[in-house]
Amino acid sequence: LFDAVELAPADPILGLTEAYNADTNPNKVNLGVGVYLDEQGKLPLLECVHIAEQRLAEASKPKAYLPIDGMPAYRDAVRELVFGADSSALADKRVVTVESLGGTGALKVGADLLKQMNPSATVLLSDPSWENHRALFNRAGFRVDTYRYYDAEAKGIDFEGMLADLRLADAGTIVVLHACCHNPTGYDLVAEQWDQVIEVLRERNLVPFLDMAYQGFGFGLERDGAVVGRFVEAGLEFFLSTSFSKSLSLYGERIGSLSIVTADEDAAKRTLSQVKICIRTNYSNPATHGAAIVATVLADPELRATWERELGGMRERIKQLRTGLVQRLEARGITDMGFIAEQIGMFSYSGLTKAQMVELREKHGVYGTDTGRMCVAALNDGNLDTVADAIAAVR
Numbered sequence: 001l002f003d004a005v006e007l008a009p010a011d012p013i014l015g016l017t018e019a020y021n022a023d024t025n026p027n028k029v030n031l032g033v034g035v036y037l038d039e040q041g042k043l044p045l046l047e048c049v050h051i052a053e054q055r056l057a058e059a060s061k062p063k064a065y066l067p068i069d070g071m072p073a074y075r076d077a078v079r080e081l082v083f084g085a086d087s088s089a090l091a092d093k094r095v096v097t098v099e100s101l102g103g104t105g106a107l108k109v110g111a112d113l114l115k116q117m118n119p120s121a122t123v124l125l126s127d128p129s130w131e132n133h134r135a136l137f138n139r140a141g142f143r144v145d146t147y148r149y150y151d152a153e154a155k156g157i158d159f160e161g162m163l164a165d166l167r168l169a170d171a172g173t174i175v176v177l178h179a180c181c182h183n184p185t186g187y188d189l190v191a192e193q194w195d196q197v198i199e200v201l202r203e204r205n206l207v208p209f210l211d212m213a214y215q216g217f218g219f220g221l222e223r224d225g226a227v228v229g230r231f232v233e234a235g236l237e238f239f240l241s242t243s244f245s246k247s248l249s250l251y252g253e254r255i256g257s258l259s260i261v262t263a264d265e266d267a268a269k270r271t272l273s274q275v276k277i278c279i280r281t282n283y284s285n286p287a288t289h290g291a292a293i294v295a296t297v298l299a300d301p302e303l304r305a306t307w308e309r310e311l312g313g314m315r316e317r318i319k320q321l322r323t324g325l326v327q328r329l330e331a332r333g334i335t336d337m338g339f340i341a342e343q344i345g346m347f348s349y350s351g352l353t354k355a356q357m358v359e360l361r362e363k364h365g366v367y368g369t370d371t372g373r374m375c376v377a378a379l380n381d382g383n384l385d386t387v388a389d390a391i392a393a394v395r
């Protein structure tokens with residue numbers, strides 16, 4: 001039965017962690033996977049999550065099945081967080097929101113629904129994008145192509161190229177856009193650029209799929225999420241995936257959401273009925289614990305304030321680590337990597353070549369992806385010098 005099963009290559013990002021774990025170098029640093037680590041190099045358990053979990057443990061509820069679309073209190077809380085309490089789309093009851101298994105689960109359920117709605121559509125990803133975007137939309141049965149995004153020369157976005165590629169797309173093309181903290185480049189569109197992209201999406205009748213996996217890591221919850229409001233105000237129908245993996249450090253709880261903004265209440269009702277089938281035929285209904293944590297934190301003003309403080313702490317610390325790395329590189333004579341401090345979110349596209357990245361890994365135990373991506377959120381005062389030394393050695 002399994003004779004013809006081929007051995008698949010490891011995930012380019014998660015495979016790095018396996019290699020890192022097997023490395024015996026005492027100074028090894030894992031800047032591969034996108035995970036925020038604290039100053040001690042540990043995955044944080046946020047205080048707001050700790051308190052919420054204590055309350056949940058005390059309440060000690062039985063483990064019932066959730067509705068197919070998830071925990072109602074969670075869905076309400078997340079809608080308010082991403083759309084804003086006074087969103088006209090929410091008031092019009094034309095937004096479908098379901099609980100998902102992380103951001104990935106939201107993307108997959110959305111992709112399955114889109115496949116059913118328009119099987120011949122092409123999916124356009126930014127060049128480059130999160131590795132799993134391509135694999136996921138391919139698996140859902142779509143042809144996947146890219147629009148220009150990263151400008152290696154300019155260390156920024158090839159915005160004219162992006163607009164030109166979107167203008168050439170056929171009506172109905174699904175366009176995946178990173179709402180903030182672009183993975184892997186760290187370069188985001190600014191507000192005026194979003195407006196121009198929105199204009200093209202509307203003119204060309206494209207189907208936007210906003211992926212917001214890092215809300216709060218750029219400039220804060222509100223400012224990072226503002227793009228969602230822009231899409232609503234522009235009258236677009238669109239898909240939105242979100243995740244609490246990073247923003248609440250709930251990676252393993254697999255908690256996120258998929259929202260679909262439709263034209264009216266009736267369309268939302270019909271759409272929800274189809275989304276429920278996608279969910280039911282995959283995993284029936286989502287898990288309780290992550291949703292209960294998030295709902296508890298978001299509903300309690302004190303816990304919510306604690307979260308915002310903790311999230312702000314992570315965001316500001318990442319910025320300090322960026323400057324810390326740039327300063328250490330400058331001290332070693334590398335003066336052309338100041339862009340690291342300008343990039344946004346967890347990642348830095350370092351501009352290092354594949355050969356340099358391999359050397360970083362093999363000679364110095366510093367793990368980043370072959371594309372030159374490094375997770376700056378895994379730096380700390382204890383490993384900054386090691387990393388700066390290693391980069392200086394391979395340059």
Ligand code: PLP
Pocket residue numbers: 034101102103104105130178183211213243244245251254255256
């Ligand atoms: N989208 C992007 C752009 C990501 O970087 C990630 C990273 O994990 C995800 C989606 C998936 O999020 P989750 O871990 O919640 O599935």
Ligand code: TYF
Pocket residue numbers: 011013014032033034035130132183
């Ligand atoms: O890009 C990253 O590192 C994160 C984590 O298949 C991740 O988004 C990486 C690969 C993957 C799932 C999650």
